[in-house]
Amino acid sequence: MTSTVTDALLLRLRIEDFLFTEAELLDAWKLDEWLALFEPDGRYFVPPTDRPDARDTIATAFIIADDHERLTGRVRRLATDAAWVERPRSRTHRVVGNVRVESGTDSVGDDVVARSSFIVHRVRRGVTDCFTGRYEHRLRVVGDSFRIRERWAVLTAEALQPTGKIGFIL
Amino acid sequence: MTIDHSTEATNLTVRRTGRMVHDVPETGEFMVHRSAFTDGAVLERERRNILSRCWVYVGHASEIPNVGDYRTRSVVGRQVIFCRDRNDEVRVLLNTCRHRGALVCREPQGNDTTFTCFYHKWQYRNSGELIGVPGKISFPESFTLADNGLASASQVETYRDFVFASFDSSAPPLVEYLAGAADFIDRIADQGFRDGMEIVDGAHLYSMRCNWKLVVENSIDGYHGFPVHSTYFQYIGSRGVDLSVGLDGVPRDLGNGHACLDYLAPFARTVARTTAPMSDRAKQLITDIRAEADAALGEERAALVADRSKNIFVYPNLLIIDAASLQIRVLDPVATDYTNISAWLLAPRGEDRELRQIRSDSYQEFLGPGGFATPDDCEALETCQIGYQNIAEVEWNLVNKGYGVDAPEAVDNETQIRAFWRQWDSDMAGGPDGGTR
Ligand code: FES
Ligand SMILES: [Fe+2]
Numbered sequence: 001m002t003s004t005v006t007d008a009l010l011l012r013l014r015i016e017d018f019l020f021t022e023a024e025l026l027d028a029w030k031l032d033e034w035l036a037l038f039e040p041d042g043r044y045f046v047p048p049t050d051r052p053d054a055r056d057t058i059a060t061a062f063i064i065a066d067d068h069e070r071l072t073g074r075v076r077r078l079a080t081d082a083a084w085v086e087r088p089r090s091r092t093h094r095v096v097g098n099v100r101v102e103s104g105t106d107s108v109g110d111d112v113v114a115r116s117s118f119i120v121h122r123v124r125r126g127v128t129d130c131f132t133g134r135y136e137h138r139l140r141v142v143g144d145s146f147r148i149r150e151r152w153a154v155l156t157a158e159a160l161q162p163t164g165k166i167g168f169i170l
Numbered sequence: 171m172t173i174d175h176s177t178e179a180t181n182l183t184v185r186r187t188g189r190m191v192h193d194v195p196e197t198g199e200f201m202v203h204r205s206a207f208t209d210g211a212v213l214e215r216e217r218r219n220i221l222s223r224c225w226v227y228v229g230h231a232s233e234i235p236n237v238g239d240y241r242t243r244s245v246v247g248r249q250v251i252f253c254r255d256r257n258d259e260v261r262v263l264l265n266t267c268r269h270r271g272a273l274v275c276r277e278p279q280g281n282d283t284t285f286t287c288f289y290h291k292w293q294y295r296n297s298g299e300l301i302g303v304p305g306k307i308s309f310p311e312s313f314t315l316a317d318n319g320l321a322s323a324s325q326v327e328t329y330r331d332f333v334f335a336s337f338d339s340s341a342p343p344l345v346e347y348l349a350g351a352a353d354f355i356d357r358i359a360d361q362g363f364r365d366g367m368e369i370v371d372g373a374h375l376y377s378m379r380c381n382w383k384l385v386v387e388n389s390i391d392g393y394h395g396f397p398v399h400s401t402y403f404q405y406i407g408s409r410g411v412d413l414s415v416g417l418d419g420v421p422r423d424l425g426n427g428h429a430c431l432d433y434l435a436p437f438a439r440t441v442a443r444t445t446a447p448m449s450d451r452a453k454q455l456i457t458d459i460r461a462e463a464d465a466a467l468g469e470e471r472a473a474l475v476a477d478r479s480k481n482i483f484v485y486p487n488l489l490i491i492d493a494a495s496l497q498i499r500v501l502d503p504v505a506t507d508y509t510n511i512s513a514w515l516l517a518p519r520g521e522d523r524e525l526r527q528i529r530s531d532s533y534q535e536f537l538g539p540g541g542f543a544t545p546d547d548c549e550a551l552e553t554c555q556i557g558y559q560n561i562a563e564v565e566w567n568l569v570n571k572g573y574g575v576d577a578p579e580a581v582d583n584e585t586q587i588r589a590f591w592r593q594w595d596s597d598m599a600g601g602p603d604g605g606t607r
Contacts (some may be wrong), residue, residue, distance in 0.1 A: 010238040041356075048372035050278065058527050063371035064540040065530070071407065077401045077542055084398065085545035094503055127379070159375035160539045161510055167545040 012101045014041045018146050019137065023094045023118075026169050031075045034169070039140060044071050046170060052154050063166065074169070084088045085167035090124040092168055096135065109143040119152070120161075120170065129163045129169060132156045191595035192566070193588075198574030200565040200588055204558045207381040210327040212598070213506050219597045220486050221246040223338040224455040225347045225498055228252050228262050228323075230516070231331040232368040238281040238296065242273075244502050244510070245335070246487055249304035250323070251275050252333070256283055262323040263298050263334040269571035274320065285320075294320050315597035316525075324567040330359035331367060332488075347430070349425030354482045358490055360475045361441045362518045369498070369601075370515040370530070375511045378548050380555040382503040385511065386590055388487045388547050389499065390481045392417060392581040393571060398550055402536055402543040410446040411436055420579045421586035427485030427593025429586035435479045436531050440525040441518070442476035452524050483586075485593060494543075507555050513538060554562050 003033040016131040018037075025034040037042075046064040047054045054060040066074060079085050123128045136152040153170040157163065190203035190212075228245050229252045240253035242265055253272075267274050267287040274294060276286040283541055284301070293302035298320040303309065323335035327344035332355055334344055345352055359367060378385060388394065391446050396403070399427055409414050410522045419433020426590040437443045442460050444453040463472040482490040488500040489556075495515065502510040517526060536543045571593065572583025579585065 001593045006354065011551060049375055050453050051372045054372060058523050058530060059371060061370045061374065062534060063538055065534060070531075070535065074542070076408075077405060080401055080404075083546065085549040134355070150525060159377075159510075161375065161377040162508070164379065165545040165548050166379045166538040167549075 008101070011103060011112070012099060014144075015101050015137075015146070016099050016141075017098060018139075019096050019114065019116055019135070023096050027092050027094060029078075029089060031078055031169065035072065035075050037146075037148050038068065038071065038151075039149050041068050041151050042071070042148045044074075044169075045068055045150065045152045046166065047152075047154055049155050049157050064161075064170075077169075084169070085165060088124075088126050090122045090168055091121050092120055094118055094120040110145065112139045113137070114139060122168065131163060131166075133170075156168065184503055189595060189599060191591050193592065194334055195574060196516065200568070200570040200571055200573050200584075200591075200592055202569055204561045204565055204567060206594075207383065207555065208506055208558050208561060210506055213503065215598055217247065218504070219600055220594070221503070223336070223341065223597075224336040224486050225325075225327070225336045225341060225344055226305045227383075227484060227498075228326075228333045228335050230367075230369045230498065230514070231260065231328060231333055231370060232301040232366070232519070234260065236281065240275065240296065241279045241284065242275050242277065243512070245500075245506075246502060247294040248337070249273065250335075251285065251296075251320075253296050255257075255295070257297070259297070259327060259332055260328060261297060262326045263296075264309060264321040265294055266321070268300065268320065271537065280497050282373040289465065298322055298574070330355050332359075347426060348484065349428060349430035350422070351371075351424045351426075351430075351482065351484045352479060354430055354485070355490070356426065356476075357475045357480065358492055358496070358516070360467055361496070362473070363463060363475075365519040367516055368519045370517050370526075372515070375510070377504075377508065378551055380548075380551040381506055382501045383590075383594070384551040384554055385501055386483055386486075386489070387569075387587050389491065389553055390421070390431050390483050390586050392419075392421065392433065392588075393583070393584065394520070394547075394550065395582075398546050399543045401546075402541075405542055406427075406436070406445075406535065411438070412446060417581050420580045421583055423583070423586060423589035426516075427590055427597075428483060429485075429589040430480050431484040432480050433581050434477065435493060438528055439476070439479070439534075440521070440529045440532075448528065449524065455522055455525055483590060485590065491537065494536035495529050496534065497537050511588070555567075563605055593601055 025110040040148040048063055051060050078086055081087055096116050096118050100115045102113045116135045118133055118135055120131040133153060133155040137148055138150040140144040140149055192201040233241055233256045237254055237258055241252050241404055242251050251263040251265045253261050255261050265273050265275055269292050272287050272289040274287045283296055284293055290524055291304050296301055300315045300318045323337055324339040325336045325341055327334055327604050330345055401529045404411055413436050413437040417433050417435050420433055422430050424430060440456060444456050460476055463476045467475055479493045487501045491497040491499055497513050498516050499513045504510055517529055534541055538544055569584050569587050572585055
């Protein structure tokens with residue numbers, strides 16, 4: 001019994017470490033390193049604010065539903081100096097917490113599902129915007145770390161008002 | 171010290187005529203005074219002379235398909251209930267209790283035949299009639315249920331499933347108002363030649379920190395496409411889309427302030443244009459649909475409907491972006507420097523899932539708050555708005571590309587933007603009671 005608890009706790013600590021590292025990479029705009037955290041078919045989703053629980057990206061018009069190729073395109077675009085919305089770049093700062101971990105969930109190949117909460121502040125040209133919501137990371141265990149199969153960022157906001165746009169990686 | 175006499179002269183003109191649009195066809199001068207974007211009095215006048223008098227877009231009939239369906243939303247600053255009553259009639263009711271004002275419907279959407287204000291429980295039918303008032307006996311005799319139904323838009327009309335309302339009972343019939351825009355709405359609606367068009371679930375609700383008219387200009391502007399969206403074109407190019415097509419077409423003045431950009435473009439179009447990255451199955455389906463369009467609409471019409479892209483502006487609050495995918499974009503001016511935007515993906519009803527996926531991918535890649543293009547438009551417009559802080563020294567915008575120039579009309583001219591401004595200027599010059607329309 002005691003050892004089970006210890007394993008679960010250890011797993012959560014490792015997941016937290018992974019999520020905190022990810023947050024640090026994003027805030028530092030180290031997007032290539034961030035992209036390397038994904039599986040080769042890893043994906044990134046932001047559902048529309050009026051359908052936060054949507055999962056079917058064909059039945060519902062998502063704000064972002066990147067397959068790995070589009071996600072790579074997103075990172076490449078942000079690396080150019082013509083992604084105007086992020087030139088000059090926003091300063092972002094994110095706090096990730098309330099981490100919960102489920103392991104060995106289902107048949108689709110997720111080894112671990114991590115649910116967490118985020119608060120992301122974006123500061124740019126005199127304006128501070130706040131994004132809050134929940135992350136869901138569907139992860140595969142690779143060696144002593146993890147690779148992202150799916151990364152969901154589900155916003156609390158009812159509308160992107162006044163935040164307006166998600167030009168950075170949420 | 172040099173004095174710029176030309177600027178001084180035009181400023182005097184503005185002061186004398188009160189006009190914010192300076193239009194001299196002989197010399198090709200066209201300028202818009204920047205106070206049009208910054209002055210609170212201008213927005214108030216726009217609310218009176220334009221937003222309260224024109225036909226404004228409310229929603230698409232497919233959003234409320236069944237009797238009792240409703241959606242609540244803000245339409246040009248008014249809180250409305252967009253619903254279908256028990257006689258299958260589409261209603262645009264003002265969402266405020268006749269008693270002391272509370273919202274009678276507080277859900278974003280649903281299905282109900284009545285709305286009950288929770289404050290003191292007055293109850294209304296979804297056609298507006300007041301049918302229940304608790305403690306009715308203690309109200310004076312002068313108070314009647316019949317006089318106190320929910321207020322409604324003065325007129326509601328539907329054109330090809332696009333529902334419009336006017337808060338002015340003297341507005342002309344919708345079709346007359348739409349003028350040349352009606353034919354372009356047809357070119358959108360006809361894409362549903364099989365079974366009609368529908369709004370896809372999931373709204374993109376966002377905002378820009380800029381004046382609403384900057385969004386109008388930008389949404390039909392062909393001049394900014396390559397400078398602002400080079401990263402988008404690079405991206406679709408990297409996925410194998412042939413960019414040699416370029417953008418080729420013309421801007422159009424559709425009358426009454428409506429305008430559009432009508433062009434051929436390299437984007438995927440699930441009604442007509444296959445692109446290299448598509449699967450063979452998708453290519454075949456699209457080829458079949460395109461052939462069917464010829465049969466259903468006639469070849470000439472099918473080419474206009476299916477092959478050509480069009481960014482359509484229906485004055486004053488609706489944009490239909492039929493470019494990289496098909497988007498309904500609705501503007502709700504909040505402040506001189508802040509605009510709420512609601513956008514929806516529009517598609518043929520019952521579209522094949524793979525094609526819907528392509529439509530949706532194409533939408534997300536260009537459009538919306540997380541796309542590869544719209545956020546850059548936002549940066550352009552927000553920085554224009556900030557630039558207008560220098561209005562004391564730089565008072566005028568130039569909107570004169572292709573004006574009075576002896577050359578064929580081109581996709582990157584500003585003709586369509588001038589058409590918008592002329593109507594705007596004329597409406598703003600009209601008195602509160604008399605119009606120029
Ligand atoms: S305000 Fe609606 S019943 Fe009183
Ligand atoms: Fe644009």
